[in-house]
Amino acid sequence: MPTLAEVxxxxxxSIATVSKVLSNTPYFTEETRRKVMSAVEELGYLPNLAARxxxxxxxxxxxxxxxxxYEGIFTDPLVQYILEGVxxxxxxxxxxxxxxxxxxxxxxxxxxxxRLLQSSYLDGIVALDNVPLSSVLSPSLRKNTPAVAIGxxxxxxxxxxxxxxxxxxxxxxxxxxxHRHIGILTVDESLHYSIQxxxxxxxxxxxxxxxxxxxxxxFDRGDFSIAxxxxxxxxxxxxxxxxxxxxxxxxxxxxxxxxxxxxxxxVPDDITVVGYDDILSAQLFSPALTTIDxxxxxxxxxAAQMLFALLNNEIPDSVVIPxxxxxxxxxxxxxxxx
Amino acid sequence: MPTLAEVxxxxxxSIATVSKVLSNTPYFTEETRRKVMSAVEELGYLPNLAARxxxxxxxxxxxxxxxxxYEGIFTDPLVQYILEGVxxxxxxxxxxxxxxxxxxxxxxxxxxxxRLLQSSYLDGIVALDNVPLSSVLSPSLRKNTPAVAIGxxxxxxxxxxxxxxxxxxxxxxxxxxxHRHIGILTVDESLHYSIQxxxxxxxxxxxxxxxxxxxxxxFDRGDFSIAxxxxxxxxxxxxxxxxxxxxxxxxxxxxxxxxxxxxxxxVPDDITVVGYDDILSAQLFSPALTTIDxxxxxxxxxAAQMLFALLNNEIPDSVVIPxxxxxxxxxxxxxxxx
DNA sequence: CTGAAAGCGCTTACAG
DNA sequence: CTGAAAGCGCTTACAG
Numbered sequence: 001m002p003t004l005a006e007v008x009x010x011x012x013x014s015i016a017t018v019s020k021v022l023s024n025t026p027y028f029t030e031e032t033r034r035k036v037m038s039a040v041e042e043l044g045y046l047p048n049l050a051a052r053x054x055x056x057x058x059x060x061x062x063x064x065x066x067x068x069x070y071e072g073i074f075t076d077p078l079v080q081y082i083l084e085g086v087x088x089x090x091x092x093x094x095x096x097x098x099x100x101x102x103x104x105x106x107x108x109x110x111x112x113x114x115r116l117l118q119s120s121y122l123d124g125i126v127a128l129d130n131v132p133l134s135s136v137l138s139p140s141l142r143k144n145t146p147a148v149a150i151g152x153x154x155x156x157x158x159x160x161x162x163x164x165x166x167x168x169x170x171x172x173x174x175x176x177x178x179h180r181h182i183g184i185l186t187v188d189e190s191l192h193y194s195i196q197x198x199x200x201x202x203x204x205x206x207x208x209x210x211x212x213x214x215x216x217x218x219f220d221r222g223d224f225s226i227a228x229x230x231x232x233x234x235x236x237x238x239x240x241x242x243x244x245x246x247x248x249x250x251x252x253x254x255x256x257x258x259x260x261x262x263x264x265x266x267v268p269d270d271i272t273v274v275g276y277d278d279i280l281s282a283q284l285f286s287p288a289l290t291t292i293d294x295x296x297x298x299x300x301x302x303a304a305q306m307l308f309a310l311l312n313n314e315i316p317d318s319v320v321i322p323x324x325x326x327x328x329x330x331x332x333x334x335x336x337x338x
Numbered sequence: 339m340p341t342l343a344e345v346x347x348x349x350x351x352s353i354a355t356v357s358k359v360l361s362n363t364p365y366f367t368e369e370t371r372r373k374v375m376s377a378v379e380e381l382g383y384l385p386n387l388a389a390r391x392x393x394x395x396x397x398x399x400x401x402x403x404x405x406x407x408y409e410g411i412f413t414d415p416l417v418q419y420i421l422e423g424v425x426x427x428x429x430x431x432x433x434x435x436x437x438x439x440x441x442x443x444x445x446x447x448x449x450x451x452x453r454l455l456q457s458s459y460l461d462g463i464v465a466l467d468n469v470p471l472s473s474v475l476s477p478s479l480r481k482n483t484p485a486v487a488i489g490x491x492x493x494x495x496x497x498x499x500x501x502x503x504x505x506x507x508x509x510x511x512x513x514x515x516x517h518r519h520i521g522i523l524t525v526d527e528s529l530h531y532s533i534q535x536x537x538x539x540x541x542x543x544x545x546x547x548x549x550x551x552x553x554x555x556x557f558d559r560g561d562f563s564i565a566x567x568x569x570x571x572x573x574x575x576x577x578x579x580x581x582x583x584x585x586x587x588x589x590x591x592x593x594x595x596x597x598x599x600x601x602x603x604x605v606p607d608d609i610t611v612v613g614y615d616d617i618l619s620a621q622l623f624s625p626a627l628t629t630i631d632x633x634x635x636x637x638x639x640x641a642a643q644m645l646f647a648l649l650n651n652e653i654p655d656s657v658v659i660p661x662x663x664x665x666x667x668x669x670x671x672x673x674x675x676x
Numbered sequence: 677c678t679g680a681a682a683g684c685g686c687t688t689a690c691a692g
Numbered sequence: 693c694t695g696a697a698a699g700c701g702c703t704t705a706c707a708g
Contacts, residue, residue, distance in 0.1 A: 029694095046457065055699075084410065112429070
């Protein structure tokens with residue numbers, strides 16, 4: 001690989017001058033510029049980013065962090081859409097992405113991740129931070145790397161989906177259809193800050209409608225999976241005269257629908273089932289699932305934009321992004337018979 | 339951030355010694371080791387990777403490359419599973435991932451990507467390389483970065499799915515059920531090397547069974563999407579006495595099923611529909627889709643293992659990974675009536 | 677086993 | 693407007 005020195009020699013100027021031409025500082029003649037650029041062209045010179053990083057402190061590398069809190073993290077639609085959004089913004093600005101999915105433990109994220117954060121490799125960080133177990137962003141603070149959190153972690157700059165509003169509109173939809181006996185299929189809320197807010201939205205809305213949320217049959221040993229949705233539906237439907245199942249995510253909802261059908265009921269004629277996330281399968285499934293679209297790509301776009309503002313020494317405002325209720329085929333008024 | 343020099347001072351040794359202790363070269367006393375390590379501990383020293391990269395030429399960064407050939411690349415299950423596999427191997431060895439999704443044009447990949455490849459940031463590269471338009475790996479050859487291709491690009495080290503065997507077993511399944519009039523829903527094969535091989539497998543198998551593949555009704559203006567599957571099914575079913583639709587991927591197959599049902603036919607009773615990929619929705623859909631599982635996570639695992647062998651100065655063998663036929667509910671013998 | 681010194685390829689005051 | 697020189701924080705022969 002050609003170096004600055006070789007370019008300088010070929011152009012007949014000093015390496016300092018080459019460096020200045022390439023970094024677009026103002027002071028040089030057009031003549032110099034021409035000589036340098038043609039030498040660059042001829043040699044096919046491209047900068048050594050490691051050297052540039054060492055001397056300037058800038059790498060043009062953005063860390064994108066997703067805590068590896070369950071298997072198959074890359075098949076999580078939330079992760080995919082966030083990545084999509086962040087990547088688009090980075091690409092536009094000529095930045096590259098270092099993708100890190102640190103395993104978490106009570107002692108914090110793994111060693112390799114900490115090394116990365118403090119390596120001076122990263123100009124900035126976008127991190128999904130929704131897991132109470134331990135924040136992936138706290139170690140970064142030691143190094144003052146600009147960072148934007150996606151989620152509920154306690155950080156100065158964040159973007160998050162409005163889980164409260166989303167769960168509120170979901171429950172309002174179910175209640176407005178006339179359902180009074182509603183089963184809740186969910187996961188342990190200690191796993192996830194978003195879940196706490198979704199629960200709050202469901203509860204408040206139900207109680208506002210005069211329903212006793214505390215007495216709703218609940219299954220809270222789910223793990224977001226289809227299988228746990230089936231199990232939850234089986235348990236909840238066996239004990240109560242439930243006419244609707246509100247599920248904390250789409251995969252559990254799809255499992256619930258399958259279980260409901262297996263038990264000989266129809267969706268939505270006998271039982272209404274709704275989910276949360278609007279994954280691809282939600283639209284494809286028959287019946288198509290009523291659910292909440294949290295507009296995840298927007299989370300990634302906004303987070304990246306905030307980070308670049310930070311890198312530009314501006315102070316961005318944190319944002320909360322509203323969700324959208326998608327009414328499809330899996331929800332309907334209750335049959336009086338049940 | 340503390341530097342080597344500060345650690346050296348605190349430990350009362352030279353920076354060369356600290357460096358040697360940290361990089362596990364053999365020559366130093368246990369006493370020295372202790373002193374150095376406790377200084378490292380106290381100061382919370384972590385190496386500056388940019389400096390290390392500049393002087394040693396090693397970054398512990400692996401480039402993972404997916405050409406951005408269509409919108410929503412991160413929602414492509416193949417991409418997800420490959421990433422999953424590569425990440426697992428890298429994490430195990432303390433490597434981090436630089437994720438790059440260069441836009442391609444006839445002139446080659448975009449500038450920012452070329453800069454990355456030649457930046458000396460990357461110790462090695464794993465690249466999905468299936469698109470004839472232009473290879474993402476050719477520029478890297480100039481810098482001799484070790485690289486493994488996933489796909490059909492012309493590279494010394496590669497891993498690929500056995501598309502020929504997969505499409506062969508898919509067509510064998512359909513033919514063995516008794517179908518003779520088979521519609522093909524596919525995409526322009528110039529888009530993708532895998533597709534060329536799948537077509538070859540379908541054709542050879544059909545002809546071996548004594549069928550005239552050339553006269554099968556075909557729709558080849560698909561784009562992998564659900565919508566194009568619907569369109570294709572509509573066109574093919576309108577003109578012929580077809581009893582089965584073989585689709586080049588699952589999303590088109592799912593679209594085809596919806597279209598078949600909309601036209602008043604049942605799947606599989608009236609029309610058999612099969613796909614390729616085994617995405618999540620293939621299992622969830624009703625009827626569940628008969629399809630080919632190309633075991634994409636394995637592609638990522640193998641590619642990464644080959645790359646690490648290369649970094650270790652070993653010569654890995656390229657591999658072709660066999661697929662698995664998943665027989666579900668969407669395929670059945672033809673009704674004689676149609 | 678340990679240390680002084682050169683060098684990796686850039687950027688950036690500073691002087692001219 | 694241009695260039696000589698120091699310095700970024702490491703690693704690595706080399707000498708001792």
